[in-house]
Amino acid sequence: MHITILGAGAWGTALAIALAARHDVVLWGRNRQAMSEAARTRENSAYLPGLPLPENLQITADFAAALAHVAGADGLLIGATSMAGLRPLVQQLRGQAIPNLVWLCKGLEEGSAQLPHQIVREVLGAHLPAGVLSGPSFAQEVAHGLPCALVIGSEDAALREQVVAAVHGPAIRVYSSDDVVGVEVGGAVKNILAIATGIIDGLNLGLNARAALITRGLAEITRLGIALGARAETFMGLAGMGDLILTCTGDLSRNRKVGLGLAQGKPLSVIVAELGHVAEGVRCAAAVRTLAQRLGVEMPITDAVAGILFDGQSPHATVTQLLSRNPRDESAA
Ligand SMILES: NC(=O)c1ccc[n+]([C@@H]2O[C@H](COP(=O)([O-])OP(=O)(O)OC[C@H]3O[C@@H](n4cnc5c(N)ncnc54)[C@H](O)[C@@H]3O)[C@@H](O)[C@H]2O)c1
Numbered sequence: 001m002h003i004t005i006l007g008a009g010a011w012g013t014a015l016a017i018a019l020a021a022r023h024d025v026v027l028w029g030r031n032r033q034a035m036s037e038a039a040r041t042r043e044n045s046a047y048l049p050g051l052p053l054p055e056n057l058q059i060t061a062d063f064a065a066a067l068a069h070v071a072g073a074d075g076l077l078i079g080a081t082s083m084a085g086l087r088p089l090v091q092q093l094r095g096q097a098i099p100n101l102v103w104l105c106k107g108l109e110e111g112s113a114q115l116p117h118q119i120v121r122e123v124l125g126a127h128l129p130a131g132v133l134s135g136p137s138f139a140q141e142v143a144h145g146l147p148c149a150l151v152i153g154s155e156d157a158a159l160r161e162q163v164v165a166a167v168h169g170p171a172i173r174v175y176s177s178d179d180v181v182g183v184e185v186g187g188a189v190k191n192i193l194a195i196a197t198g199i200i201d202g203l204n205l206g207l208n209a210r211a212a213l214i215t216r217g218l219a220e221i222t223r224l225g226i227a228l229g230a231r232a233e234t235f236m237g238l239a240g241m242g243d244l245i246l247t248c249t250g251d252l253s254r255n256r257k258v259g260l261g262l263a264q265g266k267p268l269s270v271i272v273a274e275l276g277h278v279a280e281g282v283r284c285a286a287a288v289r290t291l292a293q294r295l296g297v298e299m300p301i302t303d304a305v306a307g308i309l310f311d312g313q314s315p316h317a318t319v320t321q322l323l324s325r326n327p328r329d330e331s332a333a
């Protein structure tokens with residue numbers, strides 16, 4: 001199969017490494033110097049240092065050539081930018097002959113609070129075969145060939161089949177879902193909960209508190225998802241509970257690192273600069289807070305994280321405030 005991955009950050013590069021073992025893969029990045037350096041050294045030193053890029057993986061900064069690679073009937077186009085990069089990327093794709101589009105980003109757009117599929121539809125129209133590939137997957141582990149399971153969310157059955165045929169293999173299992181909203185909401189909001197869990201763990205509040213936070217976080221994700229039209233059972237799957245557990249508890253998580261840094265009293269700007277990668281939960285917290293208010297969905301943990309990130313509230317005082325909330329029925333909507 002001919003596959004082009006647009007975006008050469010950690011996840012785009014890791015997936016390119018994994019897929020190059022079985023397919024003819026092009027990895028495109030917007031930074032010409034970084035791409036020619038990666039092509040020469042066979043390493044993406046800024047985003048995935050120490051992981052060799054397979055010899056057959058083609059690396060380019062030539063956008064037209066990257067699109068030409070997937071012009072045939074077996075072409076698969078994958079967008080691997082951050083959430084903030086999705087709209088500029090699909091705007092670049094407008095008017096181009098592209099076979100389909102699958103995106104990997106997990107978030108809501110800052111400002112519009114739109115989900116990725118809404119942006120793709122708005123810019124490229126509703127007829128393009130399109131979908132989201134999500135689920136618990138740290139780039140470093142995938143690049144090392146360690147096993148993982150993903151989910152392709154799309155309303156287009158043929159695209160779901162094509163993505164399974166392309167990505168499902170010895171180390172990567174791919175499940176299918178037609179609940180695009182559910183898959184996207186799960187992948188986006190878990191990043192906010194990972195920041196929250198980092199804060200709890202950084203304050204040494206214990207394993208009981210961590211389990212309580214993750215569980216109530218899942219309730220919060222599910223409430224928002226249902227209000228947006230998702231199915232509740234999607235949140236018990238890979239893009240919901242699976243990714244929530246991984247990102248909240250796995251020390252490779254950038255979002256969790258943001259929470260740990262906030263608990264130490266580090267300024268957000270310093271934490272983000274030190275990361276050198278995107279931590280989607282930061283921008284997503286602002287978007288989800290806005291969206292939840294608009295929809296009248298109660299999201300106390302998201303509100304707490306947004307308060308710490310943007311309103312200068314202290315992690316300690318915020319936790320005390322969360323714990324002082326009135327008791328309620330566990331299954332209350
Ligand atoms: N890293 C992971 O383990 C992982 C796993 C699954 C999903 N994701 C999701 O995938 C997305 C990307 O994550 P990442 O880890 O690769 O981030 P990263 O910070 O490592 O890299 C982001 C990449 O996006 C590129 N980019 C941003 N705007 C762009 C634009 N307008 N045009 C072209 N490229 C643009 C940047 O140049 C960079 O290469 C995020 O939404 C993340 O949540 C990441």
Ligand SMILES: O=P(O)(O)OC[C@H](O)CO
Nearest residue numbers: 135136137138253254255
């Ligand atoms: O490192 P994070 O926190 O962006 O998480 C990466 C992936 O989304 C985990 O599935």
